[in-house]
Amino acid sequence: MISSSCPRQGIDSPNISVLPQLPTGGFGPAAEYRVGGGPGGGPNTHGIGVGDVNGDGRNDVVASSGDIGGGYGLSVFAQTPAGTLAAPVTYRSADLSGPVEIADMNRDGRADVVTLHLNSLGFYFQRRDGTLAGEKRLGAGKGNFQNPQALALGDINHDGAPDVVFSNLDIGPVALWSALGHPHCVVPNVLGQRLTTAKQRIRRAHCAVGRVIHRSRTGDRVLVQRPRAKLRLPRGLSIDLIVGR
Numbered sequence: 001m002i003s004s005s006c007p008r009q010g011i012d013s014p015n016i017s018v019l020p021q022l023p024t025g026g027f028g029p030a031a032e033y034r035v036g037g038g039p040g041g042g043p044n045t046h047g048i049g050v051g052d053v054n055g056d057g058r059n060d061v062v063a064s065s066g067d068i069g070g071g072y073g074l075s076v077f078a079q080t081p082a083g084t085l086a087a088p089v090t091y092r093s094a095d096l097s098g099p100v101e102i103a104d105m106n107r108d109g110r111a112d113v114v115t116l117h118l119n120s121l122g123f124y125f126q127r128r129d130g131t132l133a134g135e136k137r138l139g140a141g142k143g144n145f146q147n148p149q150a151l152a153l154g155d156i157n158h159d160g161a162p163d164v165v166f167s168n169l170d171i172g173p174v175a176l177w178s179a180l181g182h183p184h185c186v187v188p189n190v191l192g193q194r195l196t197t198a199k200q201r202i203r204r205a206h207c208a209v210g211r212v213i214h215r216s217r218t219g220d221r222v223l224v225q226r227p228r229a230k231l232r233l234p235r236g237l238s239i240d241l242i243v244g245r
Contacts, residue, residue, distance in 0.1 A: 015045050016063060016077070018085065033085055035065040035075045047151075051102030051111045054078050054130035061085055064097035064115050072096050074115065074124060076132065091124060091132055093117075099151035103162045106231050116151040116166055123234065125227070133227075136237045161232065185237055189229035195220040195243050202239050210238030219245030 015034050019027035035045055047064040054060060058079040066072035072095060075088035095117040105112045110126035117137070124132040149167045156163040161184065185207035190198035199209050215223060224242035227233070 015065075016048070016061065018061070020083075031084060033061075033077060033088070035063055035073075035088060035090075046096070046098050047100035047115065049100035049102045049113060051113075053102060053111050053113060053126055053132065055110060055126065055128075056130065062100050062102065062113055063088075064093065064100050066093065066096055074100070074113065074122075074132075074135075089131075092135065093122060094135055094137055095120065095122075097122060101151050101153045103153040105153075105162055106233050107161060108231060114151065114153060114164065121164060121166075121234075123237065125233075136233075138234055138236050164234070185233045185235050187225075187227055187229050187231045187233065187239060190222045190225055190239075190241070191229075193222050195222065195241070198222045198225075198241060206235045207233070208236055208238040210240040213240075213242045215242055215244035219243065221245070 017030040017032050019030050022028050044067055045063045045065045049062040050059050051062070052059055053062060053076055056078075058081075060079050061077040063075045063077070064073075065075060072093040073090045074093050074097065075090045077085040077088050080086055093115070097115040097117055099116050101114045102111050103114065104110060105114060105123060106125060110128075112126050113124040113132060115122045115124075121138045123136045123138065124134075125136070127133055152165045153162045154165065155161060156165065186205055187207060188201045188205045190201055193201070195212065202209050220243050222241050223244050226240045
């Protein structure tokens with residue numbers, strides 16, 4: 001069993017507790033860990049997820065943390081071979097995060113992290129090297145993300161891909177995200193194409209155009225795209241491009 005708390009004694013106080021299950025049932029003494037420092041800022045934890053987010057076959061603990069007006073972060077506590085948790089690796093978060101869930105969102109065989117902000121979803125996709133890529137945010141539109149209270153992942157529309165479900169304090173009913181409309185962006189291969197054509201193809205694939213970096217003053221052909229082609233992502237996530245001669 002894993003629990004979190006907001007420490008009253010300060011940033012050095014433990015705020016994550018792991019209670020091992022005993023062979024006879026029940027739980028043993030808690031092993032305590034803390035979130036603090038790094039880009040995550042404040043010590044308060046808001047959500048916990050469990051899953052293999054570094055690809056070593058062991059379940060890790062992921063915690064969202066931060067304070068309003070302070071730093072926001074997502075901390076990954078990798079499980080060691082001994083069954084304890086290593087010191088956290090913290091990733092920046094664009095906003096205060098709440099619940100955390102883990103699933104293979106882009107169906108590449110690696111578990112990804114999803115968190116719920118006050119007005120958006122945040123996705124951290126696992127890389128081949130076992131680290132997490134920087135956060136990709138997906139806005140809700142029309143205020144559906146105001147006052148979110150809970151988050152869950154599962155295949156709601158039976159298309160074989162995980163959907164996102166969240167509850168909203170203001171509107172009451174559970175809101176479905178990727179189960180509505182065209183749920184996914186299948187990243188097109190735009191390498192070598194002119195920027196205008198590449199943008200059109202990206203938008204037709206239900207993706208968004210992210211940062212465009214010009215490597216030289218002349219030339220407008222796509223040299224690099226991130227993420228790579230053929231990945232299946234939640235609709236609306238951005239694709240970054242580097243263009244040049």
